[in-house]
Amino acid sequence: MIKVFKKIWDFSGVEQGNIRKSIIAGFLHAVFNALQFTAIYYMLVEIFNVTADYKSIFVSFAILMTSLIGKIVTQKISQMNQTHAGYFMAANKRIDIGEKIKKVPMGFFSDYSLGRLTTIATTTLSQAEQWIPMLLVLVLGGILNTLVFVILSLIFSYKIGLIAICGVIVFFIVTSLMEKNLLPMLRKLQKYRQI
Amino acid sequence: MELIKQYVKKRNVQYFASIMLAIAGVIANLFSYIYMAKIIVGLIDGDKNIDFYLSACVMILLMFFIKEISAGISSLISHIATFRSLGEIRNDISQKLFKMPLGDVMSRSSGELKNIIVEQVDSMETSLAHLVPEFTANLVGPILLFIYMLVLDWRLALLSLIPLVVGMFAMMSVMNVRYQQNFQKSVSIGQRMNNAIVEYINGIEVIKTFNQSENSYKKYSDAVFDNASFYYNWMGETMNRVAIGRLLSPMGILTIIPFGILFYVNGSLDLSSLITIIVLSFATVSSVLKVMNYMDDLSRISTITGEIEKILKARELKNTEKNYDTKGYGIELKNIDFSYEEDKKVIDDINLTIHPNSVSAFVGPSGSGKSTLAKLIAGFWNIDKGTIKIGDINIEDMSLERLSSLISYVSQDNFLFDMSIKDNIRIGNKNATDEEVEEIAKKSACHDFIMNLSDGYDTVVGEGGGHLSGGERQRISIARAMLKDAPIVILDEATSYIDPENEAIMQGAIVNLVKGKTLIIIAHRLRTITDVDRIFVIENGKVNNSGTHQELLEKSELYKEMYEASVRGNE
Numbered sequence: 001m002i003k004v005f006k007k008i009w010d011f012s013g014v015e016q017g018n019i020r021k022s023i024i025a026g027f028l029h030a031v032f033n034a035l036q037f038t039a040i041y042y043m044l045v046e047i048f049n050v051t052a053d054y055k056s057i058f059v060s061f062a063i064l065m066t067s068l069i070g071k072i073v074t075q076k077i078s079q080m081n082q083t084h085a086g087y088f089m090a091a092n093k094r095i096d097i098g099e100k101i102k103k104v105p106m107g108f109f110s111d112y113s114l115g116r117l118t119t120i121a122t123t124t125l126s127q128a129e130q131w132i133p134m135l136l137v138l139v140l141g142g143i144l145n146t147l148v149f150v151i152l153s154l155i156f157s158y159k160i161g162l163i164a165i166c167g168v169i170v171f172f173i174v175t176s177l178m179e180k181n182l183l184p185m186l187r188k189l190q191k192y193r194q195i
Numbered sequence: 196m197e198l199i200k201q202y203v204k205k206r207n208v209q210y211f212a213s214i215m216l217a218i219a220g221v222i223a224n225l226f227s228y229i230y231m232a233k234i235i236v237g238l239i240d241g242d243k244n245i246d247f248y249l250s251a252c253v254m255i256l257l258m259f260f261i262k263e264i265s266a267g268i269s270s271l272i273s274h275i276a277t278f279r280s281l282g283e284i285r286n287d288i289s290q291k292l293f294k295m296p297l298g299d300v301m302s303r304s305s306g307e308l309k310n311i312i313v314e315q316v317d318s319m320e321t322s323l324a325h326l327v328p329e330f331t332a333n334l335v336g337p338i339l340l341f342i343y344m345l346v347l348d349w350r351l352a353l354l355s356l357i358p359l360v361v362g363m364f365a366m367m368s369v370m371n372v373r374y375q376q377n378f379q380k381s382v383s384i385g386q387r388m389n390n391a392i393v394e395y396i397n398g399i400e401v402i403k404t405f406n407q408s409e410n411s412y413k414k415y416s417d418a419v420f421d422n423a424s425f426y427y428n429w430m431g432e433t434m435n436r437v438a439i440g441r442l443l444s445p446m447g448i449l450t451i452i453p454f455g456i457l458f459y460v461n462g463s464l465d466l467s468s469l470i471t472i473i474v475l476s477f478a479t480v481s482s483v484l485k486v487m488n489y490m491d492d493l494s495r496i497s498t499i500t501g502e503i504e505k506i507l508k509a510r511e512l513k514n515t516e517k518n519y520d521t522k523g524y525g526i527e528l529k530n531i532d533f534s535y536e537e538d539k540k541v542i543d544d545i546n547l548t549i550h551p552n553s554v555s556a557f558v559g560p561s562g563s564g565k566s567t568l569a570k571l572i573a574g575f576w577n578i579d580k581g582t583i584k585i586g587d588i589n590i591e592d593m594s595l596e597r598l599s600s601l602i603s604y605v606s607q608d609n610f611l612f613d614m615s616i617k618d619n620i621r622i623g624n625k626n627a628t629d630e631e632v633e634e635i636a637k638k639s640a641c642h643d644f645i646m647n648l649s650d651g652y653d654t655v656v657g658e659g660g661g662h663l664s665g666g667e668r669q670r671i672s673i674a675r676a677m678l679k680d681a682p683i684v685i686l687d688e689a690t691s692y693i694d695p696e697n698e699a700i701m702q703g704a705i706v707n708l709v710k711g712k713t714l715i716i717i718a719h720r721l722r723t724i725t726d727v728d729r730i731f732v733i734e735n736g737k738v739n740n741s742g743t744h745q746e747l748l749e750k751s752e753l754y755k756e757m758y759e760a761s762v763r764g765n766e
Contacts, residue, residue: 039452040473044239052460061453068446075438083430091423094392098415101399113613114397115658121392122306123313126385129423 001139001175008132013092015085022085023140025078030144032070034152039063079137086133090125097121124190198500198507199322202280209276210327216269217332220262221482225340227258228478232471239466269328277324284316287507294511294595297575298535306390311502314385319503322496330489333482340479347468354454355447355476359483362444366487369433369440377429378498384425391418445483447476513577514590518597521586524682524713525551526572531581533571541567542578543736549729551586554706554714556724558757559733565717568733569687572715573604585683603681605689609672611660616645617652619660619671623678632678639674640697640704665692670701677705683713691719698723721761730754 012019039060046052097117101108109117146168154161203210230251237247288311292300300308344352395402395415402411443449451473458464526549533542541564549555557565571578574590583590590598603623611619620632627635633652636642644667648654660668669692676684686705690698702723705714718724725744732739732747732754740751747754 036446036448039448043452043456046456047459047466052456054457054460057453057456057460060456061449064446064449064452068442068449071442072435072438075442076434079438080427080431080434084427087423087426091419094419095416098395098412098419101396102403102412106400106403109399113658114399115613118393118396121396122310122389126314129426 001172001179004179008136011093012085012089015089015092018081018085018088019136022078022081022136023144025074025081026140026144027148029071029074029078029141030148032067032074033145034148035067035070036064037152039067078141079133082133082136085136086131087129089132090129093125093128094121198284198504199319199327199496202284202323203327205283206276206280209272213269213273213276213328214331216265216272217328218335220264220266220269221332221336222339223258223261223265224481225336225475225478227255227262228475229343229471230254230258232474235474236467236470239470269332270324273328274324277320280323281316281319284319284503285312288312288316288503291507291509291511294514295509296512296577297570299509304390304393306393307386309393310386310389311506315382315499315502318499319496321492322499326489326492326496329485330493333485333489336482337479337486340475344472344475347472348458348464350458351451351455351464351469351472354450355472358443358446358449362440362442362446365436365443366440366490369436370490374433375498377432378495381425381429382498382502384422388418388422391415441484441487444487445480447479448473451476512574512591512595514574514595514598515592516594517592518594519588519592521588521601523551523586524601525549525586526683526713526715527582527584527587528568528572529582529584531571531583532579533567533576534579541736542571544581545736545738547731547738547741549713549715551713552711553728554709554716556716556718556727556730557733558718558721558724558730558754559739560753560757563733564736565731565733566687569604569685569715569717573602573685574598601681602683602685603676603679604685605669605672605676605687607669607688607691608665609660609668609675609689611656611663611668611671613655613658615650615653615655616648616671619656620675620678623675624680627678635678636674638704638708639670639677640700641670641674644670666694666697669693670697673701673705677708681712683715684709685715685717687717688719690723695720721758 009016009019042063043052043056043060046056097120101117150161150164150168153164234248234251237244237251292308341352341356344355391414395411398411401407451469455464455469455472459466459469528545528547531542531545532540534540545568557568559565570576572583572585572590574593574595577591585593585598585601593601612622617629617632620636621627623635624631629652633642636645636652645652645654654662656662656668656671660671663671669689673686673689676689684705690701693701698720716724716727724730728743729741730744730747731741732751734753739753740747742750744758748758
């Protein structure tokens with residue numbers, strides 16, 4: 001998975017700035033997301049201390065609203081940057097291909113059939129521009145949320161935190177195995193499409 | 196939507212099984228949250244019974260297990276069904292292209308057709324494989340959970356709906372007419388970009404030769420950046436509402452916690468119910484998010500399937516499915532009219548008869564309609580008025596397969612597939628052996644030049660025959676048509692790229708090969724057709740005159756002029 005992100009990172013060229021911004025916004029998003037659990041924590045503390053009253057209603061609501069608004073703002077920043085990165089990264093690659101074939105000797109086209117080039121510039125890059133932003137939103141968002149969750153659990157109770165880390169490690173082992181199995185199949189699919 | 200329904204119905208058993216398993220998965224997931232809530236309530240109550248916790252943990256694990264297994268199998272079934280359906284849709288489209296008038300197919304660019312057959316059909320995958328089972332299951336799950344929450348505390352259950360309703364409204368406000376317009380625009384911008392790419396890459400040779408790099412490249416790069424900017428701006432337009440919708444909708448605790456504290460403080464709610472409701476509200480988060488994702492897809496489906504449906508429902512050639520036997524292979528055209536565009540007659544009331552087993556030629560200035568006439572006989576279009584009969588049977592009453600078996604049509608530019616010469620010739624008759632292929636090549640005077648190619652008959656010709664010269668392509672196309680051995684052969688300027696010496700050899704060979712067949716030649720170089728049985732002079736969509744070469748030299752001024760010009764040109 002790290003390899004995939006490295007690839008996207010190298011692939012993204014001038015769009016790296018957008019991805020960086022998106023990751024920072026994504027981290028803040030995860031922090032705001034975790035904030036809603038503080039509201040539950042606060043509620044339980046108030047109830048157990050028998051100090052729950054009308055004031056605690058408003059405090060809990062204020063915490064939840066802060067979490068929500070924070071999430072909306074950071075989501076917007078993060079996703080807009082990802083979208084820009086995804087679509088413009090594909091656009092830049094198309095331009096690169098266009099520039100390249102202006103300059104290459106004609107012999108190039110007997111090695112790289114025109115059909116194959118067309119497929120890359122249309123289908124393959126269309127998939128890249130649609131999937132890369134989504135991939136970043138889902139995977140990066142998930143990782144950042146997990147990271148914040150693990151850090152907070154470690155702060156509350158290091159034992160629970162360690163269990164959470166074990167869970168995360170198992171998850172990564174399983175996904176990397178899945179990735180290994182999928183790759184050859186995807187290569188095959190890519191080949192079929194170019195016929 | 197119609198299209199989706201149609202293909203789901205075809206595999207309703209699979210999709211039903213998939214939906215049921217998906218629902219089982221979602222329900223198992225809900226149970227795991229119910230057990231989780233029990234554990235938390237137990238901890239808060241100070242319950243120290245280890246067996247209770249142990250059994251609850253085992254149940255949670257079991258539920259996770261059931262959830263993953265049923266969701267996995269559900270997805271597997273729906274994907275198998277879906278990929279079969281996508282294959283079918285693609286097949287149906289190609290079948291359809293065969294049945295459509297050639298003109299209707301050609302009026303779409305190959306980039307557009309490729310986009311529809313490859314990308315757009317592909318993008319139906321999500322709808323068919325995920326939307327059908329998962330949308331249903333993730334709707335059922337939260338509804339069941341909501342009923343359970345109603346039992347626990349109906350006030351909190353109802354209040355927990357407020358964020359969902361407000362969020363859904365925000366989401367819905369995006370899915371308006373403007374969204375449909377934007378989506379349609381995105382499809383057309385995408386197609387324009389694909390066309391520009393296909394044109395630029397395939398035309399690169401011409402572009403380089405004529406130093407058109409700057410012009411063509413600008414068109415290409417504009418299309419590419421238009422595409423990227425369009426998506427980015429569209430995203431910006433809807434982002435606020437989408438973010439509110441996606442983040443507010445699943446946030447039931449926004450109302451549950453404040454009101455929960457209120458009800459707890461005034462003593463109308465016990466702590467365990469409050470905790471249970473909070474935990475359960477988290478169980479709905481993933482379901483609600485999935486439903487929201489699919490709502491986005493739902494609004495897209497109609498546009499995507501619209502393009503595919505348009506092709507599948509396009510008008511077809513009028514031909515029936517009947518395989519009549521013709522009486523001989525004479526051709527009779529009666530009062531035929533034809534126009535590509537309305538009110539612009541290309542063929543105007545033509546009557547002519549071609550005797551069986553004769554050789555005829557259509558000649559005329561360019562744009563006279565001679566080539567169109569040949570295509571009409573081959574059945575590529577339906578005529579507007581009149582009848583075309585082959586062996587006394589109206590060609591529109593024949594099945595396309597039958598008609599196609601009667602006629603070998605060779606045009607100026609024939610498409611060669613990117614495979615060996617042998618296999619390209621074999622398209623004429625897929626049962627032909629290698630020896631038969633070689634035999635026909637010899638008879639069509641192609642053998643020698645084929646043997647001079649690097650791999651002989653195994654030489655791969657490149658896309659569209661790009662590795663061969665125009666003349667070589669034409670010679671292979673003729674061999675291919677000869678192998679087909681159809682009783683009627685139409686050569687539509689089929690030898691125009693071949694150099695004069697070889698053209699004479701080719702024509703000698705063809706005349707031998709088509710003995711006993713009905714042959715129609717459309718020729719540019721009149722010198723090559725002087726000895727045919729009958730020549731038809733076509734001018735402005737009408738038959739100006741007809742007869743043998745000698746007769747026409749005497750009675751047709753137009754023919755005489757054309758012939759003299761042709762002879763002069765060859766000196």
